[in-house]
Amino acid sequence: xxxxxxxxxxxxxxxxxxxxxxxxxxxxxxxxxxxxxxxxxxxxxxxxxxxxxxxxxxxxxxxxxxxxxxxxxxxxxxxxxxxxxxxxxxxxxxxxxxxxxxxxxxxxxxxxxxxxxxxxxxxxxxxxxxxxxxxxxxxxxxxxxxxxxxxxxxxxxxxxxxxxxxxxxxxxxxxxxxxxxxxxxxxxxxxxxxxxxxxxxxxxxxxxxxxxxxxxxxxxxxxxxxxxxxxxxxxxxxxxxxxxxxxxxxxxxxxxxxxxxxxxxxxxxxxxxxxxxxxxxxxxxxxxxxxxxxxxxxxxxxxxxxxxxxxxxxxxxxxxxxxxxxxxxxxxxxxxxxxxxxxxxxxxxxxxxxxxxxxxxxxxxxxxxxxxxxxxxxxxxxxxxxxxxxxxxxxxxxxxxxxxxxxxxxxxxxxxxxxxxxxxxxxxxxxxxxxxxxxxxxxxxxxxxxxxxxxxxxxxxxxxxxxxxxxxxxxxxxxxxxxxxxxxxxxxxxxxxxxxxxxxxxxxxxxxxxxxxxxxxxxxxxxxxxxxxxxxxxxxxxxxxxxxxxxxxxxxxxxxxxxxxxxxxx
Amino acid sequence: xxxxxxxxxxxxxxxxxxxxxxxxxxxxxxxxxxxxxxxxxxxxxxxxxxxxxxxxxxxxxxxxxxxxxxxxxxxxxxxxxxxxxxxxxxxxxxxxxxxxxxxxxxxxxxxxxxxxxxxxxxxxxxxxxxxxxxxxxxxxxxxxxxxxxxxxxxxxxxxxxxxxxxxxxxxxxxxxxxxxxxxxxxxxxxxxxxxxxxxxxxxxxxxxxxxxxxxxxxxxxxxxxxxxxxxxxxxxxxxxxxxxxxxxxxxxxxxxxxxxxxxxxxxxxxx
Numbered sequence: 055x056x057x058x059x060x061x062x063x064x065x066x067x068x069x070x071x072x073x074x075x076x077x078x079x080x081x082x083x084x085x086x087x088x089x090x091x092x093x094x095x096x097x098x099x100x101x102x103x104x105x106x107x108x109x110x111x112x113x114x115x116x117x118x119x120x121x122x123x124x125x126x127x128x129x130x131x132x133x134x135x136x137x138x139x140x141x142x143x144x145x146x147x148x149x150x151x152x153x154x155x156x157x158x159x160x161x162x163x164x165x166x167x168x169x170x171x172x173x174x175x176x177x178x179x180x181x182x183x184x185x186x187x188x189x190x191x192x193x194x195x196x197x198x199x200x201x202x203x204x205x206x207x208x209x210x211x212x213x214x215x216x217x218x219x220x221x222x223x224x225x226x227x228x229x230x231x232x233x234x235x236x237x238x239x240x241x242x243x244x245x246x247x248x249x250x251x252x253x254x255x256x257x258x259x260x261x262x263x264x265x266x267x268x269x270x271x272x273x274x275x276x277x278x279x280x281x282x283x284x285x286x287x288x289x290x291x292x293x294x295x296x297x298x299x300x301x302x303x304x305x306x307x308x309x310x311x312x313x314x315x316x317x318x319x320x321x322x323x324x325x326x327x328x329x330x331x332x333x334x335x336x337x338x339x340x341x342x343x344x345x346x347x348x349x350x351x352x353x354x355x356x357x358x359x360x361x362x363x364x365x366x367x368x369x370x371x372x373x374x375x376x377x378x379x380x381x382x383x384x385x386x387x388x389x390x391x392x393x394x395x396x397x398x399x400x401x402x403x404x405x406x407x408x409x410x411x412x413x414x415x416x417x418x419x420x421x422x423x424x425x426x427x428x429x430x431x432x433x434x435x436x437x438x439x440x441x442x443x444x445x446x447x448x449x450x451x452x453x454x455x456x457x458x459x460x461x462x463x464x465x466x467x468x469x470x471x472x473x474x475x476x477x478x479x480x481x482x483x484x485x486x487x488x489x490x491x492x493x494x495x496x497x498x499x500x501x502x503x504x505x506x507x508x509x510x511x512x513x514x515x516x517x518x519x520x521x522x523x524x525x526x527x528x529x530x531x532x533x534x535x536x537x538x539x540x541x542x543x544x545x546x547x548x549x550x551x552x553x554x555x556x557x558x559x560x561x562x563x564x565x566x567x568x569x570x571x572x573x574x575x576x577x578x579x580x581x582x583x584x585x586x587x588x589x590x591x592x593x594x595x596x597x598x599x600x601x602x603x604x605x606x607x608x609x610x611x612x613x614x615x616x617x618x619x620x621x622x623x624x
Numbered sequence: 625x626x627x628x629x630x631x632x633x634x635x636x637x638x639x640x641x642x643x644x645x646x647x648x649x650x651x652x653x654x655x656x657x658x659x660x661x662x663x664x665x666x667x668x669x670x671x672x673x674x675x676x677x678x679x680x681x682x683x684x685x686x687x688x689x690x691x692x693x694x695x696x697x698x699x700x701x702x703x704x705x706x707x708x709x710x711x712x713x714x715x716x717x718x719x720x721x722x723x724x725x726x727x728x729x730x731x732x733x734x735x736x737x738x739x740x741x742x743x744x745x746x747x748x749x750x751x752x753x754x755x756x757x758x759x760x761x762x763x764x765x766x767x768x769x770x771x772x773x774x775x776x777x778x779x780x781x782x783x784x785x786x787x788x789x790x791x792x793x794x795x796x797x798x799x800x801x802x803x804x805x806x807x808x809x810x811x812x813x814x815x816x817x818x819x820x821x822x823x824x825x826x827x828x829x830x831x832x833x834x835x836x837x838x839x840x841x842x843x844x845x846x847x848x849x850x851x852x853x854x855x856x857x858x859x860x861x862x863x864x865x866x867x868x869x870x871x872x873x874x875x876x877x878x879x880x881x882x883x884x885x886x887x888x889x890x891x892x893x894x895x
Contacts, residue, residue, distance in 0.1 A: 102845075105845075105848070105849060106848065107845055107848055110848060111844065111845065111848055128851075130849050130850075131845075131849045133842065133845070133846065133849075135842060137794070138839055138842035138843055138846055139842070139846040139849070141787075141790070141846070141847075141850070142766050143631070143764035143765055143766040143767070143790075144764075144766060146861065146862070147766040147861070147862070150861035150862075151850055152849075152850040152851065153861070154858050154859050154860055154861060155850055155851045155852050155853065155856070155858060156851065157856060157857055157858060157859055158859055159859060160859065160860070160861065160863070163859065163860075163861045164861065167861065183633055183764070186633075199850075200849065200850075203850070203851070391804075394808055396804050396807070396808065415807070415812060415813075415814035415815045416804075416807040416808060416813075416814065417807050417810050417811060417812035417813070417814065417815075418812075418815070420807070420808055420809060420810040421810070424808065424809065424810070425808040426808075426809075427801070427804070427805040427808065429801075429805075431831065431834065431835060431838065432798075432801055432802045432805040432806075432831055432835070433802075433805045433806065433809060433831065434831060434834075435806075435827060435828075435830040435831045435834075445809060445810075446809050446810050449809060449810030449811050449812075450810040477834050491809070492809075495809075495810065
């Protein structure tokens with residue numbers, strides 16, 4: 055069933071600005087479409103219109119245009135927070151909820167529940183309670199519950215935004231099954247990194263207008279458009295655009311195999327393979343090792359007997375950016391909650407500059423070690439953006455300069471919102487604001503738990519700037535993130551946790567050579583690292599800029615050799 | 625304990641009962657504890673409850689409940705103890721004196737019976753609360769909805785009740801996370817005066833309110849996505865059927881009720 059949106063314009067009330075302007079597009083049956091655009095571009099409003107929330111539930115807005123779709127067509131939505139969408143204690147109850155609303159007989163309900171459990175390969179979850187599922191499993195059950203209603207169009211609203219790499223892989227598998235089954239799917243997500251292999255059609259929204267409507271190669275080829283829409287794309291696409299500036303006539307590549315092939319035409323692959331073995335790098339040897347926070351024999355056993363941390367010895371050095379990697383449940387958050395005193399160790403100790411943190415309250419520790427949670431909505435409560443920015447300073451009774459605060463707001467694009475209610479900001483800006491507030495705290499150690507949640511590419515770049523600034527001020531930054539390319543780009547050191555144990559902590563260049571370690575934790579190394587090693591550019595290349603510099607240097611050497619040969623022959 | 629005030633998934637006799645049997649248990653026990661005022665009968669009921677909790681493997685959760693309500697129980701006990709001091713009861717006295725207050729003679733009499741009365745009323749309240757809590761611990765919200773619907777209660781009401789029990793644990797968890805998030809930013813909630821603590825709790829309640837409102841909005845949208853319409857007849861995937869366990873439990877419940885009534889008649893002392 056095809057589906058067309060014709061010149062839809064919408065505003066929430068006469069006083070509000072128009073959120074969507076003459077939006078038109080066609081969705082073909084059986085196609086997987088991605089609708090992308092920066093934070094605040096109108097994606098959420100479009101989801102509400104397509105799903106019928108506008109005007110069925112929100113009826114006070116002004117809408118013009120039309121949606122051409124069969125009268126009895128069913129359009130269902132899977133939201134980014136499955137916990138708000140799953141009605142039912144058990145998996146079977148939750149899946150059956152929507153079908154029960156359709157008034158089908160018991161036999162048909164059973165048949166449909168079995169069908170979706172098989173289709174999504176989640177039969178093993180059927181007896182589980184929803185509360186015990188992992189993020190990816192919960193999202194898969196949510197998709198199953200909606201699919202069981204046999205929707206003509208399935209809308210997924212940022213389905214992997216809070217998932218770990220395992221969860222993302224599970225949703226990728228689910229989406230591939232849906233694609234094979236001919237299900238029409240629309241994904242609303244500004245992150246195409248995880249879905250690039252599945253998506254066939256892309257629609258770009260900017261300031262409420264459609265600025266792109268076409269296929270994936272055409273979209274990825276347009277660097278200006280990618281920048282304008284602040285889309286997170288696969289790192290191979292970033293590499294292509296960065297390299298194309300230095301290498302005219304470079305053939306397009308948007309996947310790892312294509313990249314190997316095309317870059318392989320410029321420089322030859324390396325015959326050597328590197329491993330975890332090299333123990334030192336120039337960076338680790340040259341920098342001073344001033345330990346700020348240290349954990350010794352840290353163990354945490356929860357009341358139910360679960361061993362969340364087992365014998366963790368870790369050092370967090372001054373002025374370093376240290377990322378903690380691992381799947382959900384590996385102990386990342388538990389570890390950082392020990393650093394700031396939210397959890398007390400079952401065994402072992404945490405010290406800050408040699409002094410134990412035991413006996414201090416969390417608020418007292420926050421003067422030295424501050425933790426920013428992944429969900430900004432748990433933190434915002436001031437009446438204006440400006441007051442929120444300076445909250446930490448006021449809570450910790452630290453003097454601050456209002457002019458300086460305004461300058462920070464200006465630099466990070468929040469100045470025009472300074473008198474607004476922070477809760478009303480788009481998600482990415484809310485998160486940015488909570489992170490910015492630590493700039494006004496006295497803490498020497500800043501811990502950021504999933505800092506990119508809800509951020510578009512532009513905001514992620516601002517985040518990197520904040521981290522660089524903190525580092526430049528001599529602060530230690532600890533980051534927990536599932537965005538592996540970002541982790542390799544910003545980190546000096548990476549710590550890997552698995553099932554509560556620390557597997558490794560070292561400089562990123564050394565981690566980049568540890569294939570077996572990453573296989574063990576089921577996390578893929580970033581494409582730039584894989585390519586750098588393939589072409590023998592390791593150990594330095596952990597980000598796109600370094601990789602491009604490495605490739606162009608090799609190209610220069612090759613050209614010089616060729617020129618020398620030419621001269622010799624001449 | 626993280627799982628306070630919510631269903632606990634266990635494989636027990638109590639958990640396998642038909643939700644309607646547990647609703648009947650709750651109703652019978654609520655009525656019974658409202659009129660039973662005999663210490664002996666109440667002790668017997670407490671014993672019977674204890675056996676049910678052990679069979680249901682929820683004893684540890686009831687201890688958690690007792691810890692949470694101990695202040696309330698102590699308050700009830702002390703209240704009746706203080707009120708009893710101004711009344712002279714029959715039986716042995718611990719301390720008795722007569723004072724002259726504003727030209728009137730007032731007798732202060734602390735009797736053993738005052739302790740008995742305070743204890744009886746505290747146990748009654750505890751049994752009332754724990755009857756409800758026993759059902760909550762052993763019946764998940766999907767079963768609550770199914771049970772209520774089979775009693776021809778409208779789906780809107782049954783769903784609303786089930787939703788409350790689905791949301792309560794989420795809100796409890798959210799509150800704890802907000803506390804953690806705010807204290808991590810420097811808000812003192814541990815080492816401060818009671819007044820400062822109260823003020824900080826008010827601060828914490830604001831993001832909680834926004835989260836609850838946000839959740840309410842998300843849930844109403846999800847209900848729309850699932851085409852939930854209370855005016856349309858709904859069908860069900862699961863069907864509940866009483867088993868031999870329900871019959872056994874019903875017999876035990878009847879016996880316990882009969883014995884409690886007998887003990888009440890036999891050993892009642894007017895309070």
